[in-house]
Amino acid sequence: MILMMCVLLATAIASPAAAAVRIGEAGDAVAVIVVGDVESKGSHIAAADLQDVLKRITGAEFEIVEQTDDTDARTRIFVGGGGPVRAIASDIDFDGLARDEIVMKTVGRDLVLAGGGPRGTVYAVSTFFQDVLGCRWWAPGALTAPNDPDLAVEPLDVRYRPPFELRFVLSQIGGVPEARRWHRLSYDLSFDISPRGIPSRALRPDRYYADHPEYFAYLREDGSEDREGTYLFLRKQWKHNAIHEPKPNSYNKWVEVLDRTRRAYNQFCPNSAGARRVITDAVLEELEKNRSAGALPEIVWVAQGHANFMCQCDACEAMRGREGSDSSNWIRMVNAVAAEVAPKFPTVKVGTFAFLHTEAPPATLEPADNVLIYHMLHETNRLDPVTTYPFHADAMRKWARIGTVYVWDYDANYRNYYQPYPNYFVSGQNVKYFHEVGVDGIMVQGGFGKAADLAAMRTWVTAQMMWNPKRDPRTLMIEFLNGYYGAAGPYLMEYIETMVDAAHRKKGLWLGSYAFTTKDWATVRDMNAATRLFNEAAAAVRADRILAQRVWLARKSIDLSWLDRYDEFRNAAREQGLPFLGPANPSKIVDAVAPFRTSWGHWHIGKPFSAYFDEIREKFPPQP
Ligand SMILES: [Zn+2]
Numbered sequence: 001m002i003l004m005m006c007v008l009l010a011t012a013i014a015s016p017a018a019a020a021v022r023i024g025e026a027g028d029a030v031a032v033i034v035v036g037d038v039e040s041k042g043s044h045i046a047a048a049d050l051q052d053v054l055k056r057i058t059g060a061e062f063e064i065v066e067q068t069d070d071t072d073a074r075t076r077i078f079v080g081g082g083g084p085v086r087a088i089a090s091d092i093d094f095d096g097l098a099r100d101e102i103v104m105k106t107v108g109r110d111l112v113l114a115g116g117g118p119r120g121t122v123y124a125v126s127t128f129f130q131d132v133l134g135c136r137w138w139a140p141g142a143l144t145a146p147n148d149p150d151l152a153v154e155p156l157d158v159r160y161r162p163p164f165e166l167r168f169v170l171s172q173i174g175g176v177p178e179a180r181r182w183h184r185l186s187y188d189l190s191f192d193i194s195p196r197g198i199p200s201r202a203l204r205p206d207r208y209y210a211d212h213p214e215y216f217a218y219l220r221e222d223g224s225e226d227r228e229g230t231y232l233f234l235r236k237q238w239k240h241n242a243i244h245e246p247k248p249n250s251y252n253k254w255v256e257v258l259d260r261t262r263r264a265y266n267q268f269c270p271n272s273a274g275a276r277r278v279i280t281d282a283v284l285e286e287l288e289k290n291r292s293a294g295a296l297p298e299i300v301w302v303a304q305g306h307a308n309f310m311c312q313c314d315a316c317e318a319m320r321g322r323e324g325s326d327s328s329n330w331i332r333m334v335n336a337v338a339a340e341v342a343p344k345f346p347t348v349k350v351g352t353f354a355f356l357h358t359e360a361p362p363a364t365l366e367p368a369d370n371v372l373i374y375h376m377l378h379e380t381n382r383l384d385p386v387t388t389y390p391f392h393a394d395a396m397r398k399w400a401r402i403g404t405v406y407v408w409d410y411d412a413n414y415r416n417y418y419q420p421y422p423n424y425f426v427s428g429q430n431v432k433y434f435h436e437v438g439v440d441g442i443m444v445q446g447g448f449g450k451a452a453d454l455a456a457m458r459t460w461v462t463a464q465m466m467w468n469p470k471r472d473p474r475t476l477m478i479e480f481l482n483g484y485y486g487a488a489g490p491y492l493m494e495y496i497e498t499m500v501d502a503a504h505r506k507k508g509l510w511l512g513s514y515a516f517t518t519k520d521w522a523t524v525r526d527m528n529a530a531t532r533l534f535n536e537a538a539a540a541v542r543a544d545r546i547l548a549q550r551v552w553l554a555r556k557s558i559d560l561s562w563l564d565r566y567d568e569f570r571n572a573a574r575e576q577g578l579p580f581l582g583p584a585n586p587s588k589i590v591d592a593v594a595p596f597r598t599s600w601g602h603w604h605i606g607k608p609f610s611a612y613f614d615e616i617r618e619k620f621p622p623q624p
Contacts, residue, residue: 021075021106023565024151032072033064036080036114037121041079046113046125049181050079056145060362060535062294080121081114081213100186101161104128111153112434123162123184127467130182132156137182138457138484142550154185166406167466172448172460172601173459183463197301197351202282203275205265213263215275220262220312229308234264245273262284267309270333271316280337287345296348299372300341302334303353310357313519327354328362335368341603342370349404355379360395366542367403375399375439376408377430383422383503385429393433400438407439411458412447412603418612419558419564420530421453422503422521423511424496428465428473435469442466448602449609451556451593454496485554486528486547491537492554524580530558530582558587587620 006094023031033050038045051062068076068084078085081094081103089107097103097116102124105112114122129135129145133151136144167186173179180187208215235258242251258264268275284299290296310316310326317509319328330352338350348370355376367373375396380386386393389511409430413421427444434442444462447455461476482489499522503509506521534555541547547550561571562582571582583589592599593613600609 006382007395018155019109020152020154021111022152023054023075023077024060024149027059027149029054029058029062029074031062031075031077031111032068032085033062034068034076034078035064035066036078036085036112037082040080040117040121041083042117042119042122043082045181046078047124049129050077050113053133053143053145053221054133054151056143057133057135058145058149059150060149064167072405078110078112078114079125080342083602085112085114095244098161099165100184100446101159101351102127104156104158106125106155111156112129118517119186122181126182126184127158127160128444131158136479136483138460138480140178142456142484157587161238162467163469164439164441164466164607166442167463168441169446169459169462170443171412171446171450171455171459172450173456174463176335177319179459184461185371185463195301198282198286199268199275199279199302200305202278203265203268205254206250208278209263209265210257212274213261214263215258215268215271215272215278216263217264217267217309217311217396218261218313218316219309220317229266231262231264234258234266235360239483255393264309267305267311269313270329271311271313271317273318276333276336279333280340282346282351283337283341287341287348291345296345298347299349299351303374304330304356304358305349308356308535310365313589318326323365325358325362327358327360328365329376330358331367331371334371338368338370342362342368346370351406354381354399354405355393357456359392361398361402371403373403373405373407374408377410378408381510382410382426382513383509385426385433387429389435396434396439397437399600400440405439406441408435409442409444410513410562411444411462412452412455413513413515415516416564416604416612417447417449417455418557418603419513419515419518419561420522421447421452423475424454424458424500427462428476431462431465431469432473439526450596450600451560451609452555452602453557454492457481477519485537485541485550486544487540488537488551490545491533491540492551495533495537498529498533499528518561519568522561524569524576527558527562527569528573528579528581531562534558550624559583560593560616562586563589563620566619579624585623587623589619590616591622 015499031160033047035043047064051064054062087111088095088110089105092103092105092112094114097120100120100123101117102115102120103112104127106122112126113124115121131485134146167184169185174185203215219231222232225232225236227233235255238251238255244248245251279302283302287296287300287524316329320326334350334352341348341350349372350370351372351374353379355372355375377386377392380389409427409428413419418584430604457477457480460480461473464471464476474493478493481492485492503521509521537551538548541551563586564584566582569582570580597610597613603609603612
């Protein structure tokens with residue numbers, strides 16, 4: 001019999017006299033799975049998952065049925081809160097369950113696993129696997145489950161609602177449907193993560209720029225030809241485009257408008273009534289179209305472009321001066337759009353970004369109830385949690401106090417997913433802070449590619465924290481490393497600490513997301529230490545083919561980092577009188593990854609591993 005593994009949730013065990021619910025007996029199924037919501041796809045998917053996992057634990061085949069009655073002698077496991085379960089569990093307010101809220105409850109000899117729409121039932125079953133049965137799903141193809149032919153569960157009465165309504169990991173693993181179910185990620189909140197959204201589609205320069213330059217951002221200062229978002233930079237770029245873009249093009253005409261009006265179409269002026277009208281009409285039209293197609297989104301984006309264009313017209317500057325942040329201009333504009341959206345589309349939120357010049361909230365102006373703030377931690381140093389950086393932490397606390405806030409956090413190096421990225425403790429600690437200040441949803445942009453730096457661990461820990469931010473990220477990391485890498489786990493934890501210490505030893509390190517190599521922080525001494533730890537990790541699991549393979553893959557971060565700076569490390573070791581533990585024959589490292597040239601996916605944002613492979617192959621050709 002399996003007892004509750006972790007009492008993580010607000011669990012109230014029913015009276016101790018109540019009997020355990022029997023599921024398996026000597027490898028036979030003594031329970032039947034009943035699909036509670038026949039109409040719900042999630043209910044069917046969850047029932048199939050339950051069938052697989054129960055078979056894995058007990059060895060028995062469990063039947064899935066859509067109907068049953070009281071005369072069935074078997075335990076009934078209801079998956080979803082529709083149909084017959086309402087009669088037997090009349091004290092559960094199924095219709096009152098919030099989005100993603102779950103119920104796990106034993107009722108006599110039966111068990112109910114259900115949740116609020118659209119995927120709460122999937123999350124209830126996943127939580128049952130993890131918290132009650134003690135299963136762990138680490139990564140695709142890596143499930144740890146107990147073996148118990150006599151499976152039974154103690155009386156249960158759990159109701160839990162995760163504090164974040166958006167829990168999204170944008171990573172290779174986060175995109176796998178099985179991962180989304182096990183990790184309880186919400187992937188039903190449709191949102192367009194392209195930075196601009198409707199305004200840039202609606203305010204097309206060919207349509208509006210020449211006739212209505214006043215719709216667009218005014219550039220009072222000249223800036224410089226090297227500074228993005230300034231008048232001189234733009235002028236140079238457009239003059240260049242006039243010559244180099246396919247002809248005919250409009251750049252010469254646009255340079256003329258720019259010179260005459262100092263307005264740039266790259267951003268609109270948030271105080272322009274004309275621009276606001278065009279944007280509002282486009283938003284309403286798009287939502288109407290979506291509604292007719294039966295696909296009304298929950299969020300519609302009215303957000304700035306990525307570049308740092310900030311309107312310097314008199315109205316924008318005055319508002320910014322009064323409110324202390326350019327976000328005031330945006331909130332006023334977005335509130336106006338939202339006021340027209342609310343009566344027609346009461347379920348839709350108008351989303352806008354808090355980042356770059358709009359990151360700090362206004363002093364007094366507040367977002368309307370149907371406005372969503374997406375706070376992007378784009379400009380933070382990723383070396384430490386956001387609490388280390390008061391500007392960002394304070395901005396978030398205040399936004400969360402005055403409005404609905406989602407956070408877009410970053411947890412990878414986008415120029416090289418494979419090299420060690422020494423921020424391992426940051427994402428989990430950030431989630432804790434997001435919870436503390438009352439953030440409503442989280443999107444974490446992680447790594448892609450098969451050998452991305454400890455990506456399975458990062459995704460697992462972040463997902464566990466997003467479901468229940470009261471947990472401790474370090475404890476979760478240790479659990480993952482021991483569970484997924486077996487006896488190599490403690491060495492990998494030491495490796496992680498070594499990398500994090502190395503980065504912190506480097507005075508004033510700015511850990512951004514766009515470094516091609518480890519040159520800003522890793523020394524040959526650190527690389528030697530990491531290599532020793534991977535040697536010990538490999539030795540610890542030598543006898544287990546699967547664990548050895550996982551350690552081999554994790555080690556690619558270090559193997560490839562040696563190659564990235566091979567001569568530099570060799571020289572440094574010689575000069576400092578240190579051993580050189582990098583590969584004696586670097587071509588062999590390249591040979592070892594050659595079979596994966598086209599199958600490892602990405603290496604760099606938008607670039608395949610093959611591009612990187614070809615570079616290192618050229619540098620270290622095959623040895624005869
Ligand atoms: Zn303006």
